[in-house]
Amino acid sequence: MTERTILPSGHTQIDHLSMKGITKRFPGVVANHKVDFDVRSGEVHALLGENGAGKTTLMNVLYGLYHADEGEIILNGEEVVIESPTDAIEQGIGMIHQHFMLVETLTVAENVALGLRSSREPLTDLNKVSERILELAELYGLNIDPDAYIWQLSVGQQQRVEIIKALYRGAALLILDEPTAVLTPQEVDEFFCIIREMAKDGHALIFISHKLHEVIDISDRVTVLRDGKKVGTHQTAQATKADLARWMVGREVDFRPEIEQVEPGEVRLKVDNISCLSNRGTSSLQEVDLDVHSGEILGVAGVSGNGQRELAEVITGLREATAGRIFLDGEDITALPPISRTDRALSYIPEERMRDGMIKDFTVAENLILREHHKQPFSNWGFLNLKAVEQHSSELIHNYQIKTPSQETLAKSLSGGNIQKVVVARELSRDPRVIVASQPTRGLDVGAMEYVHSRLLEERLDGTAILLISEDLDEILALADRIAVIYEGQIMGIVPREEATPEKLGLLMAGVKEGV
Amino acid sequence: MSKPSQENWYAKLIDIALPIFATLAALIVGAVMLLLLNVNPIEAYAALWEGAFGSQNALAETLVKATPLLLVGLGICISFRGDVINIGGEGQMIVGAIIGTQVGLRMVDSPGWLVVPLALLAGFAGGALWGGIPGLLKAYFNVNEILSTVMMNAIAVQLMTFLLRGPMIDPAQAELASKIPQTARLMENFRLPRWIPTRLHLGALIAVVLAVLVYILLWRTTWGYRIRSVGQNPDASAYAGIQVKNYIVLALVLSGAFAGLAGVMQVYGVNYRMITDGSGSGFTGRAGFNGIVAALFGQLHPLGTIPASILFGALLVGANKMQRVVQVPSALVIALNGLVVVFVVSSEIWRRKRQRRRLAAEMALQEGAPGESDGSEAAHYGGEVD
Numbered sequence: 001m002t003e004r005t006i007l008p009s010g011h012t013q014i015d016h017l018s019m020k021g022i023t024k025r026f027p028g029v030v031a032n033h034k035v036d037f038d039v040r041s042g043e044v045h046a047l048l049g050e051n052g053a054g055k056t057t058l059m060n061v062l063y064g065l066y067h068a069d070e071g072e073i074i075l076n077g078e079e080v081v082i083e084s085p086t087d088a089i090e091q092g093i094g095m096i097h098q099h100f101m102l103v104e105t106l107t108v109a110e111n112v113a114l115g116l117r118s119s120r121e122p123l124t125d126l127n128k129v130s131e132r133i134l135e136l137a138e139l140y141g142l143n144i145d146p147d148a149y150i151w152q153l154s155v156g157q158q159q160r161v162e163i164i165k166a167l168y169r170g171a172a173l174l175i176l177d178e179p180t181a182v183l184t185p186q187e188v189d190e191f192f193c194i195i196r197e198m199a200k201d202g203h204a205l206i207f208i209s210h211k212l213h214e215v216i217d218i219s220d221r222v223t224v225l226r227d228g229k230k231v232g233t234h235q236t237a238q239a240t241k242a243d244l245a246r247w248m249v250g251r252e253v254d255f256r257p258e259i260e261q262v263e264p265g266e267v268r269l270k271v272d273n274i275s276c277l278s279n280r281g282t283s284s285l286q287e288v289d290l291d292v293h294s295g296e297i298l299g300v301a302g303v304s305g306n307g308q309r310e311l312a313e314v315i316t317g318l319r320e321a322t323a324g325r326i327f328l329d330g331e332d333i334t335a336l337p338p339i340s341r342t343d344r345a346l347s348y349i350p351e352e353r354m355r356d357g358m359i360k361d362f363t364v365a366e367n368l369i370l371r372e373h374h375k376q377p378f379s380n381w382g383f384l385n386l387k388a389v390e391q392h393s394s395e396l397i398h399n400y401q402i403k404t405p406s407q408e409t410l411a412k413s414l415s416g417g418n419i420q421k422v423v424v425a426r427e428l429s430r431d432p433r434v435i436v437a438s439q440p441t442r443g444l445d446v447g448a449m450e451y452v453h454s455r456l457l458e459e460r461l462d463g464t465a466i467l468l469i470s471e472d473l474d475e476i477l478a479l480a481d482r483i484a485v486i487y488e489g490q491i492m493g494i495v496p497r498e499e500a501t502p503e504k505l506g507l508l509m510a511g512v513k514e515g516v
Numbered sequence: 517m518s519k520p521s522q523e524n525w526y527a528k529l530i531d532i533a534l535p536i537f538a539t540l541a542a543l544i545v546g547a548v549m550l551l552l553l554n555v556n557p558i559e560a561y562a563a564l565w566e567g568a569f570g571s572q573n574a575l576a577e578t579l580v581k582a583t584p585l586l587l588v589g590l591g592i593c594i595s596f597r598g599d600v601i602n603i604g605g606e607g608q609m610i611v612g613a614i615i616g617t618q619v620g621l622r623m624v625d626s627p628g629w630l631v632v633p634l635a636l637l638a639g640f641a642g643g644a645l646w647g648g649i650p651g652l653l654k655a656y657f658n659v660n661e662i663l664s665t666v667m668m669n670a671i672a673v674q675l676m677t678f679l680l681r682g683p684m685i686d687p688a689q690a691e692l693a694s695k696i697p698q699t700a701r702l703m704e705n706f707r708l709p710r711w712i713p714t715r716l717h718l719g720a721l722i723a724v725v726l727a728v729l730v731y732i733l734l735w736r737t738t739w740g741y742r743i744r745s746v747g748q749n750p751d752a753s754a755y756a757g758i759q760v761k762n763y764i765v766l767a768l769v770l771s772g773a774f775a776g777l778a779g780v781m782q783v784y785g786v787n788y789r790m791i792t793d794g795s796g797s798g799f800t801g802r803a804g805f806n807g808i809v810a811a812l813f814g815q816l817h818p819l820g821t822i823p824a825s826i827l828f829g830a831l832l833v834g835a836n837k838m839q840r841v842v843q844v845p846s847a848l849v850i851a852l853n854g855l856v857v858v859f860v861v862s863s864e865i866w867r868r869k870r871q872r873r874r875l876a877a878e879m880a881l882q883e884g885a886p887g888e889s890d891g892s893e894a895a896h897y898g899g900e901v902d
Contacts, residue, residue: 318754339757350755359749370745370756379738386736 005041005202007172008139013202014092014172015041015076022071024057031057034071035230037223039173044195044205046219046236048212048248050445051415054228055208059175062206063095064088094171096162098178102150108161109133109146112168129168136167140197156187163194173204180214181443186303192218210248210445212241213474224248249447260461264481265294267327268465269315269434274324276314284310286489287324292434292465297456299480300469301505307489308469309351312438315467316348317341328434342371347432349423351439351469357423360412364404365393367411368426400425401451417448424452428459435459438469453479473502487511531867535813538863539827542855549851553844560842567837568830574837576714580786582829584609584778584800586723588807589814589821590730591647591774596816597734598767599747604650604665605775605804606796607672608643612776613783613799614679615642617790620702620783621684628705635706636780643776644769646672651768655761661768669804673796680792698791708785717785726774730818733770743767775804801832813860831856 005013018038024031032054039045049055060066062073064082072079075091082088088095102111109130118125130146137144142160150158159179166174176195180188195218199205209215215222216236224231224247231247271290278284285307292298302308313319315326317338325334328344336344350356358367369378369389377388393407402421404414411419420440427435437456441449456479460466470476476483483500485492485508492508547557568578588605595602616639623631646668653659680697689696708717734740745753746763754760779800783790792798810828814820835849 316755337757337759338754339759342757348755355749356751356755359745359752361748362745366741366745370752373741374738382737382739383732384736384738384741 008201011170011172013041014204018074020072022068024068033228039204041202041204043220046207046215046222049225053225089169092172094166095175104151112165175206177208212244262295264296267291268294270327272325275322284489294463296481297466299476299483301476302486304471306486312436345433347427347435349437349440358411363408365407368393396425417444435466534863538859542859546852555842560838563841564834564838568834576716577833578830579720580715581832582825583720583723584803585807585810586825587778588775589811591771592808592811593816593818595767595771598743600767601662602771604668606800607669608646608772608775609779609800609804610672610676611646612639612643613779616780617783620706631706639776639780640773644773647772648769651765655764699789702788719781719785727818
């Protein structure tokens with residue numbers, strides 16, 4: 001056996017790891033069917049597929065969380081058996097989950113040391129741990145204070161702690177499960193730098209994602225899964241975004257849907273000189289003016305945290321305006337509570353759908369009437385008309401293609417895309433006059449995203465006024481008739497669709513006004 | 517999709533059978549304790565059964581004890597579903613009873629058909645008031661309702677002792693040296709009808725009817741929908757336009773109202789006067805607390821609370837008999853009740869774990885789904901995520 005290369009982090013390099021013929025069945029479903037996958041030292045191998053395609057299952061098999069029904073794992077030419085995450089870590093495999101496994105009330109060093117033996121049991125050796133953390137951080141530019149508490153850190157920093165945790169445990173191969181889902185665009189850039197650095201040093205990296213442009217940006221090779229089967233493995237450089245989307249979805253995907261010309265009608269939503277405070281009591285929106293016309297999508301672009309959330313909440317009545325007025329079809333609604341705005345056909349797709357849009361322990365049917373439960377035909381003198389509820393929900397489940405075992409299924413057991421479909425179905429089926437849509441496709445796969453977009457465009461054709469707040473510039477460019485850019489609570493400018501380029505918007509998003 | 521529904525059916529069956537197994541397990545541990553006291557457990561349990569269900573009268577007594585448990589338990593179903601923890605059943609029972617008793621003592625010249633319903637309503641309102649105060653405090657000043665309801669219990673007990681020793685004391689007692697803290701007896705025509713010769717009164721039937729009504733309230737009305745929705749997710753409820761604060765108050769008002777009703781029924785159905793030994797439980801018999809256990813045992817379902825209340829009523833009544841027949845210390849009887857609670861609560865935790873695991877398996881089928889992970893990795897690293 002030849003000597004293995006030692007990585008700068010001090011771990012033994014994994015030259016080559018391959019998974020052969022992996023099959024994993026769950027009752028009633030084949031999550032992976034004879035999947036082959038391999039990754040080499042120094043490369044970023046993307047694993048691409050829609051939600052439910054079997055990406056995470058495959059990686060959970062590699063990390064020892066699931067046991068494959070068939071197939072083998074070969075590491076550096078030898079077959080290995082990985083029964084548990086402990087085995088995986090021993091082999092130099094680390095995994096960073098989409099949802100971080102950190103204890104908020106402990107420090108970085110304490111989190112890293114958690115579950116490991118101290119060098120001087122029963123006392124802790126946190127100083128040593130901190131030293132090692134700083135060493136690793138320096139190596140990959142991770143820039144983390146070992147003594148900071150997790151709750152003090154931003155999401156991006158927490159992710160770095162997860163990476164350090166894996167490296168500390170000797171990972172030469174890192175599985176990154178949808179690592180960018182929770183990051184802002186800037187954090188994504190920084191994160192990609194770290195990944196490239198690690199690959200250059202000889203780590204093997206597996207990048208699970210359903211975001212095409214990220215896969216194209218970061219990966220050397222890409223394997224596409226669909227319905228638990230492998231569609232193929234390709235050199236990323238030789239694939240286009242359209243190719244990837246076609247492999248992933250199994251058909252052609254429209255990225256810039258044809259937008260029919262609609263003559264915008266009268267102003268439906270008027271935001272007049274609105275100011276408000278943030279949760280911390282500091283100034284958020286400052287004298288914001290926006291008009292949304294019937295049959296128009298007004299996009300609001302901006303880096304997250306520049307007042308988008310506050311804007312949506314002020315319009316929907318969940319946050320008080322400190323100055324200014326809001327008009328809906330000419331009526332001043334500034335002083336109305338949320339429910340009265342709802343009753344005036346204002347629909348809202350909230351940014352945090354799990355927290356604000358859904359009641360997890362309610363059934364799909366119950367969630368579908370959340371907005372209208374107090375009205376005919378669902379409520380008769382305060383009694384729920386279960387028949388009407390049932391009919392309504394089965395119609396929506398059918399019309400909006402919500403994949404659920406039944407309408408009595410609890411919302412929390414649906415997939416992310418289907419949960420968003422429930423929200424979209426509920427909000428759009430009420431025949432709204434104005435829709436405020438916040439990050440309506442965040443975290444959704446290509447198929448679900450395309451679906452939500454097409455529904456919003458249909459509403460636009462029907463004459464609804466739509467305020468589309470999104471941090472995804474591609475989405476805004478694809479859908480919006482006009483684009484307002486928000487920066488530090490102020491509207492930097494409104495650009496018509498024809499004149500909008502990513503460069504122009506990017507400058508505005510960074511707070512640079514033209515001609516100043 | 518016939519398979520998942522079949523599995524659901526099976527899971528539901530386990531959910532229903534679980535408390536029964538837990539009770540049996542508690543009785544087995546209790547049997548060991550009895551053996552250590554040199555008592556034949558079979559003989560003891562036979563006495564318990566005999567005391568609880570052995571005769572018409574035993575059965576009636578069991579139901580008499582079960583009635584306040586059920587009424588308090590119904591209130592608990594409402595408040596806990598609304599994520600409001602009402603520990604104030606004792607105080608709400610007392611205040612309901614005080615106000616309800618006042619009706620009977622003051623309206624001596626009115627006919628029974630008017631006074632009795634009015635008194636029950638007054639009890640309902642009294643409990644609602646005593647529950648509503650912590651409700652308002654929670655909704656508008658964010659005062660923890662567990663603390664405030666417990667404190668309201670203490671206030672109610674003092675209020676009752678003051679009233680029953682002073683302004684409301686039975687005139688006959690006022691002249692005697694003993695000064696038993698009790699009110700005058702109610703007029704005979706103000707008493708809830710009884711199933712002669714037992715003490716079983718109409719209140720038991722009313723409670724069962726109310727259980728059905730609470731079920732309808734929670735799952736068939738917009739009020740119930742909103743109480744549950746606010747309980748599950750106040751943020752999403754606010755986004756949907758529900759006035760969250762109002763429904764927090766409503767949950768506690770209704771919860772207190774049912775306890776108040778339990779209190780006034782003790783007066784009009786059982787004792788025909790309000791009487792205490794100076795402590796809170798002297799009047800309530802701890803039904804304000806035991807009702808919580810009954811509701812949890814019934815899995816916070818109003819209909820499930822019916823058999824749960826009967827079980828605890830039976831344990832209370834049967835244990836008395838057991839104590840007399842096999843001469844065990846009364847502490848053992850309390851311990852036996854405690855064992856049932858411990859086993860039921862543990863089995864409930866086990867059931868939830870099972871449910872979570874089932875959910876995790878379901879979610880694995882639709883990976884990358886909701887914002888929950890099963891925490892297996894953090895557990896693996898020795899961390900706690902929950």
